[in-house]
Amino acid sequence: xxxxxxxxxxxxxxxxxxxxxxxxxxxxxxxxxxxxxxxxxxxxxxxxxxxxxxxxxxxxxxxxxxxxxxxxxxxxxxxxxxxxxxxxxxxxxxxxxxxxxxxxxxxxxxxxxxxxxxxxxxxxxxxxxxxxxxxxxxxxxxxxxxxxxxxxxxxxxxxxxxxxxxxxxxxxxxxxxxxxxxxxxxxxxxxxxxxxxxxxxxxxxxxxxxxxxxxxxxxxxxxxxxxxxxxxxxxxxxxxxxxxxxxxxxxxxx
Amino acid sequence: xxxxxxxxxxxxxxxxxxxxxxxxxxxxxxxxxxxxxxxxxxxxxxxxxxxxxxxxxxxxxxxxxxxxxxxxxxxxxxxxxxxxxxxxxxxxxxxxxxxxxxxxxxxxxxxxxxxxxxxxxxxxxxxxxxxxxxxxxxxxxxxxxxxxxxxxxxxxx
Numbered sequence: 001x002x003x004x005x006x007x008x009x010x011x012x013x014x015x016x017x018x019x020x021x022x023x024x025x026x027x028x029x030x031x032x033x034x035x036x037x038x039x040x041x042x043x044x045x046x047x048x049x050x051x052x053x054x055x056x057x058x059x060x061x062x063x064x065x066x067x068x069x070x071x072x073x074x075x076x077x078x079x080x081x082x083x084x085x086x087x088x089x090x091x092x093x094x095x096x097x098x099x100x101x102x103x104x105x106x107x108x109x110x111x112x113x114x115x116x117x118x119x120x121x122x123x124x125x126x127x128x129x130x131x132x133x134x135x136x137x138x139x140x141x142x143x144x145x146x147x148x149x150x151x152x153x154x155x156x157x158x159x160x161x162x163x164x165x166x167x168x169x170x171x172x173x174x175x176x177x178x179x180x181x182x183x184x185x186x187x188x189x190x191x192x193x194x195x196x197x198x199x200x201x202x203x204x205x206x207x208x209x210x211x212x213x214x215x216x217x218x219x220x221x222x223x224x225x226x227x228x229x230x231x232x233x234x235x236x237x238x239x240x241x242x243x244x245x246x247x248x249x250x251x252x253x254x
Numbered sequence: 255x256x257x258x259x260x261x262x263x264x265x266x267x268x269x270x271x272x273x274x275x276x277x278x279x280x281x282x283x284x285x286x287x288x289x290x291x292x293x294x295x296x297x298x299x300x301x302x303x304x305x306x307x308x309x310x311x312x313x314x315x316x317x318x319x320x321x322x323x324x325x326x327x328x329x330x331x332x333x334x335x336x337x338x339x340x341x342x343x344x345x346x347x348x349x350x351x352x353x354x355x356x357x358x359x360x361x362x363x364x365x366x367x368x369x370x371x372x373x374x375x376x377x378x379x380x381x382x383x384x385x386x387x388x389x390x391x392x393x394x395x396x397x398x399x400x401x402x403x404x405x406x407x408x409x410x411x
Contacts, residue, residue, distance in 0.1 A: 185315060
């Protein structure tokens, strides 16, 4: 709808933005088409200019014997455009372009996640989307944090007396790649466990709330530390639960 | 990969999605792969322990390799899209070239260039196969049926 009305320079009040990408195009083309007036040598016929009521069609009436038209005023398609900007409301009502529900131009988006209370910053299209975005965010932040840790380690590592610049840079890069990948990988795996558990709990319970977050955090912490024994698993679960609780509290207050 | 499908997030956010998707793919696939491999390489009776330790040691690393590759590729893809203001197979090839180059940067410029060219060619093959598949599976335009046709002649055996 917005694309069509933008193309013909229609009024922007009836247009509904379908996608934000089209907005810039719309303004540019609307400007273009508003600045251009459609001219023809033939003057507009009187019958088409007078019939501006919305219910009747604005198509030019066929010349009849009762209302003889001047010879030079042949009805053309340009008469419907009125010489100025195109007005969608003057179209034939059957065209239905003004009602705003032109299904052809509605983009068929994927169904968004419909579980109650699961709205977040980015719209989600289901558990795979949650998994990807959550894991990606955590992994990337792990990489950054680990990279800074490694950079600090590489900067402060003793390299003998009078180390060259090349040696120092190599040391920093080594630290970054070692610590960064370690932190990123660990946090990423943790995030995979967490997101899988969270989505499973969401679909089992049918809703998304703080209990799910806490349960998923405990589960993921326990799985992550499960190979080290029962006691470390419990410690990991409690640490993750505390972190998730703090994050939930922070999110609720903000 | 980049034909303007609207089932994906807009560009800066899709990087996170790709990072996570590639990491998850690598980590989960690596878990399965190294689980089987670790079990096969362990003596009988130690199979489960061997499998577990192999998964713990190698699956996150594989996930990390996948994730860095995918995330870097997505970042370069978005950057190239933003620079060229176009969506075509060249985006993926340029992004693959840059990804391969920057991942091999520490091995020296010569090796980086070789890796970049290899990656670009690989992505070019992917995109070419995609274009070919698109052409092959595109619906042919149906022939318009004429309203007044002679009745179909029976098939001659």
